Amino acid sequence: MLTEFKEFINRGNVLDLAVGVIIGGAFGTIVKSLTDDLIMPLVGRVFGNMDFSNLYVVLSGEVAPGTSLAAAREGGANVLAYGNFISTFINFLILAFVIFQIVKAANRLMPKKEAPAAPAGPTEVELLAEIRDALKK
Template sequence: MWKEFKEFAMRGNIVDLAIGVIIGGAFNKIVSSLVNDMIMPLLGLLLGGLDFSSLSFQFGKANIKYGMFIQTIVDFLIVAFSIFLLVKGLNKLHQRKKQEKIEEQPVLSKQEELLSEIRDLLKQQQRERG
């Protein structure tokens, strides 16, 4: 059972996923700092010095912090847009590489085409005999 678990844990997909989670956590800190330290203060300044993080209201004994909710939504939108741009860039790079592979295929001369046909015919004859 330990051997099976070790094989499962060491598969490329699991390791890639672990790396993605770690990088995602670090990326989250960067985006949170971008939102909290740069975007929200600028947005608050544009809206007349409004600090979203302190927006709240009292409902009975509960303190409803809707400003933090707004800030979390902005954070999510920035993360989602960043990931969209990253995936779009990777797809474009993948398409470019795919196109380069198509263009790299060598063009055979007439003599090479004939030699390839002869080779294929000889292989076919060998299969039919054997």
């Protein structure tokens, strides 16, 4: 079992996957920072200095007007944090767009695999010869 595990780990695909997961996690952190620290403040500014991270609807419990999302949750209120969802969704769109661009660039750089040539079938002359031979029998 140890030998099989060692063979599994030493396959190139597993190591590539591990590297991809690590880089993806780091890249996700960068995109989250880009969204939270640069994009959302600009979007909030366009919408009148709105802080999207504190946009929520109280589903149950009592919350004073102007209370932050964290304070509302600490107070035991059940809230629908749609502002946080908006930030996370924008985060996803940026990440998906960047990954799309990376895959598109990688596809351009990789050599195109030619489809294997179709096996050469019999020529017309050979087919006619087969038909002739079959009719002779």
